[in-house]
Amino acid sequence: MSTLYFSRARLRAGRGEALAPLARALLGIAKGDALAQAHRIVWMLFNDGSERPIVDASGKERLFLWREKSPGEYYILSREAPDNRHRLFDLDTQEFAPKLNAGDTLRFSLRANPVVSLKRAWEAGEEKRDGKGRVRGQRCDIVMAALEPLEGKRTRDKRTEPTDKERLKPTERAEKREAETARVARAWLEGQGRKAGFALVPNPDAEGDKVFLSASNYETVRIPRIRGDGAIFGVLDFEGLIEVTDPALFLARLPDGFGKAKAFGCGLMLIRRG
Structure with a gap:
């Protein structure tokens, strides 16, 4: 390398x-x-x-x-x-040039713009296809995608308000938002780890299938541009423990960063030994 x-x-x-x-x-x-x-x-x-x-x-x-x-x-x-x-x-x-071995545990901090690709051709009014004729997905912030069902349902033409039965109290909505954010943040980072030679470390002192991971400070940021409306993206701060499963792959992947919006301060994983 x-x-x-x-x-x-x-x-x-x-x-x-x-x-x-x-x-x-x-x-x-x-x-x-x-x-x-x-x-x-x-x-x-x-x-x-x-x-x-x-x-x-x-x-x-x-x-x-x-x-x-x-x-x-x-x-x-x-x-x-x-x-x-x-x-x-x-x-x-x-x-x-850190010297890493398989099984090493590292503390990490990552500010990222985590995204997922969703197939929402109806939103653009027409299907978008790639060079192989497949319907292209729309890049979407993972937190926004997860929280969308809590904010109301979408139809082909518009977003509808939830019914009285579906409507949540503010405290219930806040709890669900927090739980959904934690769920999708973990799933996204686990997916990154499978491609980059690391895994989240289980937390034996917590109930259920828990890991040493926190995802907080979610916010949306608008980057101004001279023309147009500018770029809008979501930012989430991750902290916790990871185990190195493939040192060579991890060190090769680290300088490429994780997620999108790397030009604007996202994607750099800071690591240190636990």
Whole structure:
């Protein structure tokens, strides 16, 4: 596997530093605007500040992952060392090469945009098919997809309100939302693990089929764009314990990230030994 780099980058925002006004602005703007700005700022560590794709000698796009630690501070995992040519950051970069064995237990933290593909051709008014003639699914936030039945039923033309019999009390709805979020979050992460060489660790002290996993702080984020309505996606924070089942596969998969919206601070799994 090629060399990976893990970096901690903090905007130089002290008194008299050129970037101080921007760092203060990041504290006071909406979440989506802040992520859009952070995306552009972190990008500057890997190219000249333009929006051109980052590609290697073969023409393949090079991916880096990042996550906001706090406004103006970022964790970054990359396949090349960041270049602080603009001297905008206090930057600490180290090679990332953990020695892992099958059966190792790791604590992890992951901020992700987990999605599922649903076949909802009627919503677009016509079927969308791929190159093989199959009906294409619509990418959907897993939490939104799970909670939709609690908010009302859909028909071909519109969403209908639940009947009195179907209607839930606020406390019941909150409990169901929490349970459904936990259920789909676990299922999604287990699916990621099967493809990436890890498994969730069972919790022997909990009742039922429980694992060491929490999924919290769900929110939807709107990223503004010059044209159109911008992008909207859901963000969920995962924390818990995983067991490494295939070290080589896990380390190869880690720099690719998990879920979508990786350009906007999602997908980077932070790990440490338990």
